[in-house]
Amino acid sequence: MKKTNAMRILDGLKIPYESREYDDDCEHELEHGAAGRTAEKLGVDPGTVFKTIVMRTESREVVVFCQSSVHEINLKKARQVSGAKEVSPVKQDELLSLTGYVRGGCSPLGMKRKYRTFIDSSALSHDKICVSAGVRGVQLVLSPQDLVRACEAETVDLVLE
Numbered sequence: 209m210k211k212t213n214a215m216r217i218l219d220g221l222k223i224p225y226e227s228r229e230y231d232d233d234c235e236h237e238l239e240h241g242a243a244g245r246t247a248e249k250l251g252v253d254p255g256t257v258f259k260t261i262v263m264r265t266e267s268r269e270v271v272v273f274c275q276s277s278v279h280e281i282n283l284k285k286a287r288q289v290s291g292a293k294e295v296s297p298v299k300q301d302e303l304l305s306l307t308g309y310v311r312g313g314c315s316p317l318g319m320k321r322k323y324r325t326f327i328d329s330s331a332l333s334h335d336k337i338c339v340s341a342g343v344r345g346v347q348l349v350l351s352p353q354d355l356v357r358a359c360e361a362e363t364v365d366l367v368l369e
Contacts, residue, residue, distance in 0.1 A: 212342035213308070213318030218350070221358055225350040228338070232312070232345035242312060243277030250338065250347060254278050257338045257347070258331060260314045262307060262323075265292035270306055274316050274327040274339065274355075275366050281328075282368040289326050289364045308342075315342040316359050325361035327352070332363060 209227060211219070218225050230249040247254035257277040263286065264270055271290045275281045286295050300311050307319040316325055316339055331337050331352035338347040339355060356363055 209346065212315070212346070214315040214340075214342040214348060217317050218348070218354075218358060223350065223354045223358055225348045225354070227341055228347045228349055229345055230347070246338070246347065247277055252338060253334075255330070256334050256336065258327070260316045260340060262298045262303060262314065263290075263295045264298050265290060266294040267292070270298065270321075270323045271295065272316055272319070272323045272325040272359075273366060274325070274331070274361070276328055276330050279328070279330070279366075280368040281366050285364070285366050286326070289362070289366070290324065309340075310344065313340055313342060313344040313346075315340040315348070316355070316361070317348075318342055322360075325359045326364050326366065327356055327359070327361045328366040329363045330367065331355070 228250055243257050243259040244254050247257040255276050255278045258274045261273045304310055336349050337352050338349050341348045
């Protein structure tokens, strides 16, 4: 398998990870639970698969959130942690130009630019979590602490209650 930007970053930081391939059905609509299906295909706890959500604030700042596949992101909490009055997902046709990634293959690592990144604190309750490797059909398995370090992210509560 060809190395992705995300893998090269982890290699450069000497962070151990495992890459896991799965059959990608190209159905990446959030409302269809794509991250949950990824967990099924990998045979892992759905709570350990973290989806990458790229949003834009009212001031046009791009911010990145990582949330477990078993939870929806709480937009009020996302606004609070980012210091924004409004946040909304970037449009699918903007995702590639902003991040270098397509929907279903968006990794919190190795985007075109460095964006502020927030990872839901539930990640810290797992030994290992999965995030996209930067291409559809490949996930990275690594410790949540290592992901936080590699992304220079903040861990925050993002769960919709």
